[in-house]
Each structure stands twice: as structure tokens, then as C-alpha cells.
Amino acid sequence: MPELPEVETVARGLQREVAGRRILSVTLGKTDFIDDPEALERELPGRTILGVKRYGKFLLLRLNADEKSGKSEEETALLVHLGMTGMLTPRPVNEPQPKHTHVAMLLDDGRELRYIDPRRFGRMAYLAGEALRGELRRFGADPLETGLAEFAQRIRERWARIKALLLDQSVLRGVGNIYADESLWKAKIHPAQLGARLKHEQVEELYVVLQEILRKAIVQRGSSISDFLDAEGLPGEYQRHHRVYGREGKACFRCKTPIRRVIVAGRSSYFCPKCQAPPRGWKKKRRAKSKAAGDVSKGRRK
DNA sequence: CTCGATCCCTGGACGC
């Protein structure tokens, strides 16, 4: 579940490890998560990785100019989304490739930059010029680089649930399920509350605690709740600081009330039913677990 | 505009 802090951690690691390296060749495995696999094979060999930065939940590997296209001042980049289980890490070429290695970029220092992703929920794309700018424009504000005024405007002009807004990458880029729940708990806002219904003070509190949580998580190198590892193969530590995420039935850290889990915006949402008052009309009845059983198990076909 | 449902995919947890 790489979200902003995890992706930031990977980006910093890659910046240190592979910035300045030249890509000699590219080997592809399964390619169904790559926009245009042939573009990678055609464009990447010979190019130098100028730097690596985070853009929302994307890694942006900026590349040097493409001489042969004639548009040498055009900005080019390899965009990488880690999805749920993606990992991007440089390894010595003689080290055996783990299962689910789908992209291997041979570098000029005897290492290989490997993209490993069991579920292939990630995405990879080589983009240049206007295609690159257009892609980046689709996303909203970076929560760490945005002022309160813009943050508040983006939230309060919408009638969607605050949880949905926090997860919507065209509103804010980089927040995912963990940090959405953590920040809503800290700000004492129920996930089903409508953005437009939040008071100014609530939006300000959310803005402040979201930044605080994201910054602390970056310091702790992100959260490793299942299998997240950074570019150096190390797990993060921020999962130790989670206050609600994954804590269904456990005591709220503030008031000891058992944490609840409900589905909001299609995602598991953990919250304290006492600290985080539900909006009017929010059905607080049904047990989250008892209803999942009687569903169509044969529903999905191959 | 906002919603839920569905699909993508595999590994891990769990029940028997």
C-alpha cells in the first residue's frame, strides 16, 4: 500500500542510488501494466536518469534529453506507480531475479533497476513533452505543498464524503486509505461526513494533522503493514504509530471506545464511533461483518 | 456530480 510517505521514501532512496546512472538495456516480463511497452524498449536504452522524485503516489524518473527525436529540450520521464505491491529497487545483475520481476533496466554500474510487482496493480509509462505535462495535470494538490486556503477550497466545494475526497487523486495527490483514516481520526471527523458540511475549523484541523502525520510517516520511512519495502529493501516503521488503521474492535487511543470498521467510498474505513461523530442520516446500525457472508461466491468469472 | 458495483491480480489467512 505505498502511499505518499512510502513513495517519498522510495523516491529518496532511488535519488541517492540511481541518479546519474545510464540505462544500457531493458528487459520486460509481463507488460499488461505498462502503457506502451515498446516505448520503454525503444526509448530507455542509452538514457541517463537525471533524478527521481515523487509526484502524488507516482515515482517520476526524469531522463536526459532524447537526442534522436530532434526535440532535445523536451522533458521526458519514466512514470512508475507501485500500485499495491510494487517495488522498484536496484540490485546487482548477478543476484537472482525474484518472482514477479516484470521490468529490469540494466544500469552502467553493474546493477539492474528492477520493478517487482506480484499483483501488477501498478503502472509504468514513458512520457515526453505535452503527454507528460498532460498526465501530471490530472492530479490535484500535493498535501505537503499546498496552503490551507487551497486545501479548504478543494474540500468545502464538494458534496462527496470526506473519505472519498481524501482518496480522490484529482483532489489531493498522494493520500491513500491508511493516512486518510489516520488523519480523520486525529481531526475527529467521521469518514462519511460531506466535505461541504465541514466547519472551517474542522478543515483547518484536518489540514494540520494530515501534514503532521505525513511528515512523521516520512521520517519513519513509511508504513509496512503487509510487504512494503523501500528502494533499499528495508521496511518502514510508521505502522507502529497507527492510531486506527487496522484496529477494529480495539480501544480508541483517546477514549477507549472500540474502533469500528465500515465501508466508505468502497474502502475499509476505521474510526472511533465516539470521537468521530457521524453525519445526520448516517445509518449507524448494521454490523460490518454479518452481511458479507451471503454473497455470490461464483460471481466472478474467468 | 456522486454513488456503488465490478474488474484487474496474487498471496496470505482461514476453514475443513
Added chain:
DNA sequence: TGCGTCCAGGGATCGA
């Protein structure tokens, strides 16, 4: 030990 089933979740897409 081994099989079947369910579930996780970011994002795209589609119909309501």
C-alpha cells in the same frame, strides 16, 4: 498437507 474461499486495495470504468 491440501484444497477452496474470501479478502486486501488503487484506480479505471460504467450505469444508476
